[in-house]
Amino acid sequence: MADFISRLATRLAYGASQLPRVAWYVGQGMVMRQLSEMAGRRAGRSTRPRASTDAPVPDRRRLYADMAMLFRQDLANVEDGIYPMPVDHDGSLPRLLHRSRLFFEDLPNIHRRRENGHHQEVLNETTRGKRPAYYLQNFHFQSGGWMTQESAQRYDTQVEVLLNGTANAIRRQALRPIHEVFAGRDPRRLRLLDVGCGTGRFLDFFKQAWPRIPALGIDMSEAYIAEARRHLKRWCWIKFIIANGECIPLKDQSQDAVTSIFMFHELPPKVRRVVFRELARVLTRGGRLVLVDSLQRGDEPDYDGMLELFPQSYHEPYYVSYLSEDFRAMATACGMTHVRDANAFVSKVMVFDKP
Numbered sequence: 001m002a003d004f005i006s007r008l009a010t011r012l013a014y015g016a017s018q019l020p021r022v023a024w025y026v027g028q029g030m031v032m033r034q035l036s037e038m039a040g041r042r043a044g045r046s047t048r049p050r051a052s053t054d055a056p057v058p059d060r061r062r063l064y065a066d067m068a069m070l071f072r073q074d075l076a077n078v079e080d081g082i083y084p085m086p087v088d089h090d091g092s093l094p095r096l097l098h099r100s101r102l103f104f105e106d107l108p109n110i111h112r113r114r115e116n117g118h119h120q121e122v123l124n125e126t127t128r129g130k131r132p133a134y135y136l137q138n139f140h141f142q143s144g145g146w147m148t149q150e151s152a153q154r155y156d157t158q159v160e161v162l163l164n165g166t167a168n169a170i171r172r173q174a175l176r177p178i179h180e181v182f183a184g185r186d187p188r189r190l191r192l193l194d195v196g197c198g199t200g201r202f203l204d205f206f207k208q209a210w211p212r213i214p215a216l217g218i219d220m221s222e223a224y225i226a227e228a229r230r231h232l233k234r235w236c237w238i239k240f241i242i243a244n245g246e247c248i249p250l251k252d253q254s255q256d257a258v259t260s261i262f263m264f265h266e267l268p269p270k271v272r273r274v275v276f277r278e279l280a281r282v283l284t285r286g287g288r289l290v291l292v293d294s295l296q297r298g299d300e301p302d303y304d305g306m307l308e309l310f311p312q313s314y315h316e317p318y319y320v321s322y323l324s325e326d327f328r329a330m331a332t333a334c335g336m337t338h339v340r341d342a343n344a345f346v347s348k349v350m351v352f353d354k355p
Contacts, residue, residue: 013085014075018169021088025157025165026102028100032161035107051312055305062302067166067332070345074169083209088168090232102154103161104259106143113141119315122147131220132244132258134268138312146220152227156199159262166345173344174290175209177256177351181288187212193255194218195245195279196263200228202292206259207235218243218256245275253284261292262347265322270279272322273330280334280354289352292344297323299341300350306346327352 050347058066063201078085113119122145123136137145142158142277144151158168182190190213194203197217206215219225224241232238243249258279264272265323279289297304311319328338339351 007079010079010085011075014071014078017086017088017284018074018165019072021090021160021168024096025160025163026060028103028157029161029164031065032104032107035104036111039218051271051309053305053308054309055304057309058302063164066345067164069175070074070166070169073077073170073344076289077172077176078145082311083172083175083205085156086168086172086205087208089204095336096198099154099157102150103157106150106154110141113138113315115312120319132271133247134271135220136149137317138315139271140316141258141264144223146224149223151219151228152223154197155227156201156222163329163346168201168205170344171292172205173342173347173349174202174261174292175205177290177339177349178206178259178289179209179256181286181353182210182213183342190214190256191254192257192259193250193282195248195260195275197228197256198224198262200232202259202261203228204232204235208343211235212237214238216241216250218245218248220244226242245278246271248278248282250282252281253287255287256284257281257288257290259290259292260281261296264291264293264320265316268318269321272325273333274329277334281337283354287354289354291327291350291352293350294319294322295343295346295348300343303346 030353038286074086082207089097113121119138119141120136121138121143123133127136127147135146140158142151142154153306163170178192187210192213192215194206194215194217197203197219198221200217203215203217217225217228217238218240218242219228222242225242228240241249245260260279264275267275285287291351293305295303297307307323311314329340329352336352336354339353341351342349
């Protein structure tokens, strides 16, 4: 009876924390689509080719069913002791409203860039040469690319709206494969590296599960690293480096686990291989690499059309090549073993080990 009550309390607490988040971001997504349609009507006939595909596209009922499946897996991980009841640390209501205001204020700029095909406004005399050219773009058509404080402040809202409030739950699915190799080991002897850490959302969940394990976040954006430091100031044993994943400033075999979340689809094919090789280099023998990113073509055939439509609607210059990328072959070329893939709504978790 006590076990039943405990389980029921856990499920009620989980629902009370996650359902309002989903409603908040789904609601903003509805408003965003309405504003986009209104802007399109005001602008008249668009010269931009209309997004189209012959592949299957899931309807809203299927999307919501798969979202529910993701949250059931997230809850199961909590009940299995993989990680504690997650705290999303979204901030106070005024802060949420501030981030939403930044998000909606940028929508007209996004619409303008989408209609005009502009996506190089980040590349200017101030930024030229300071980062690789592929990095200096208006990804998703958002203002500032990855280079400004405003971009860093609205990023999490953008991603959650795009993913209907599931982004954090997707990120947490990387914790189960890490738990498999960390369970029972001395945390003082373990190290985790997160490459392309952005605003630090994944690292927050990692520290909730393993507060005593040192963690390091690497990103090329000063603005995003600053946001990550602010977001994660509650934790100890966590550091950040502004660095390029193509040349990670760490020793060989120095990290027991390496993660990268939502990054590989935004890398050119050649750069993907360089970065993957670097992740393998810094991983210890017996270490684990976990990548979380978009589904690829064929992972969930009913979603293939949606995957094809995505880069037609948003500026994602390397997404089409990502859809057919062979990560197993990439891993083999780096001396890594592919363990498994696991779908997580519109994303998937890819797990690799270093023998």
